[in-house]
Amino acid sequence: MPSLGEIIAPRRLGTDFRWLLASSWTSNLGDGIALAAAPLLIASLTSSPFLVAAGAMMQFLPWLLFGLLAGAVADHHDRRRLVMLANGLRAVVVLALVVFLVTGQATVWLVLATAFLYGTAEVFADSAGSTLLPMLVKPADLGIGNARMQAGYLVANQLAGPPLGAFLFALGSFWPFLLQVICVSLAVLLISRIARTPVPDQPGSAPGTKVHAIREGLRWLRHNAPVRTLVIIILVFNVTWAAPWGVLVLYATEHLGMGPVGYGALTTASALGGLVGIASFGWLEKHVSFSTLMRVCLSLEVLMHLGFALTTSPPVAFVIMFGFGVYAFVWGTISTTVRQRLVPMELQGRIASVNMVGVFGGLVIGQFIGGILAQLFGLTAPWWFAFAGSAITLLLVWRSISHIAAAKPVLGDGTEGDVRPSQEPGAGGMPLPD
CATH class of the missing domain: 1.20.1250.20 (MFS general substrate transporter like domains)
Incomplete structure (x- = not known):
């Protein structure tokens, strides 16, 4: 009878896939915690429906502004390092918010700015991260690999994270975000265990700016x-x-x-x-x-x-x-x-x-x-x-x-x-x- 580890991450997918999966699940738990805690924080700082809605829009805006650029960057640099750098920046941004919350200096505008900066780093992390799975597993195993990644999103981001974030927020506004920093930082450590991913060759591509790469x-x-x-x-x-x-x-x-x-x-x-x-x-x-x-x-x-x-x-x-x-x-x-x-x-x-x-x-x-x-x-x-x-x-x-x-x-x-x-x-x- 196969072990639980073999069921979740079959050995044939390789050790690097297991590190990627662990990193993804950990990062998703942090994001799930913020999924409940961030709206609660904004609502505690303002009664304006517009500003509360603006908090949700900060999740979409960075993708519309930087999504294509992030994809071009991911195709021309070491994708593993990009994910580590972007997630590291996410941890720093949220840690700064924790400091403001602990000292009682947080405002709704500061929270919105944090959400935008965090969302921008997330665009680059997700753009590079989405390319790692095809580099680590065989094409025939992409289906089961994506299914395991989706399972982590469901369990950590949608089921476990939000109620945990709401519970921690009730204990103190900074607690859920401190745990989010820990989760994202741990995700960086886990993905660093993956063997170095080479920069993809660009056959038939003339040197040029990122704008040229996007057009290509x-x-x-x-x-x-x-x-x-x-x-x-x-x-x-x-x-x-x-x-x-x-x-x-x-x-x-x-x-x-x-x-x-x-x-x-x-x-x-x-x-x-x-x-x-x-x-x-x-x-x-x-x-x-x-x-x-x-x-x-x-x-x-x-x-x-x-x-x-x-x-x-x-x-x-x-x-x-x-x-x-x-x-x-x-x-x-x-x-x-x-x-x-x-x-x-x-x-x-x-x-x-x-x-x-x-x-x-x-x-x-x-x-x-x-x-x-x-x-x-x-x-x-x-x-x-x-x-x-x-x-x-x-x-x-x-x-x-x-x-x-x-x-x-x-x-x-x-x-x-x-x-x-x-x-x-x-x-x-x-x-x-x-």
Whole structure:
């Protein structure tokens, strides 16, 4: 019978993967603690709804400002060292906040500035960090590797971190952030154990500025239909998803009459469903093609929006939200795995950053649309918008999904890589590099 360590991080993925996984899980715990503590801190310093909302916007703004630059930097430098440096800067920024909190000198403007600086460092850490997994494991193991990374995000960031952060904040405003500093610092130490990651070669790339490097990545994306379509799908589905999610607290408390505790339980149901989805990913990858899984996940997304638009029953809402967690994290694992398999190693940072800019851009656009629709037409209007928008998008890309799942990796110079069909039935028909 395999040990718990073998189940969580199979030996075939290598020691470096285990260090990466441990670092990711530790960092996610710190971020999960701040997920609850930061809004509580801002709310304790101001009663302005605008400033409270501005705290959340600080998570999105750095991606929109620096996301593409961070991807270009990641593709031209040692990615492991970049993650260590960026996370080290995150720890320093939060430590400075702890000092201000302990001395009683913290203001809401200082907290907002801290959030922006922390978010900026996080952009560079995440852009470089997202490229490490394809450098450490074989293409055939990217699915299970991404599933384990997603599991850490669910457990540490979504389930364990927030209640711990809220509990520590009740003891003293600086305690959750001090623990966050410890977690991020430990993440730096863990990732330092990974063997040095070489700077990726840039074949066919002329020396130039980071602006040139960004354009080079965008040009590759424009000419690669499978990855381009995948990025567009993620962008549009984030717009439709964010429209109702921006007013979910009002939908839960007013439309469903669940109250604050019920709202918290509703979001927890999604995380629990995600654990089921991640736990079942290994079986799904072996028995169901990626193209089928992608279509099923996106179809369930459409039905989820319809279900929320129609229901007034809290139990039904819990079932829908649990189901959302199951397929959403399966989709996230698949889409990341497909992108990592298809993008050349020297472009991983730039294409990942374009994807993340689309994610956060979609969130901002979707929340704006959802707020207006809810204000004008009621709290179910954003769900109807999400249902119609996602259904139309799915119809338009339905046939393209097969091409995405079956595409071959393309090198930076535009030629196809040396590939062979996978012998495993769960590869979604995707050829894997030797």
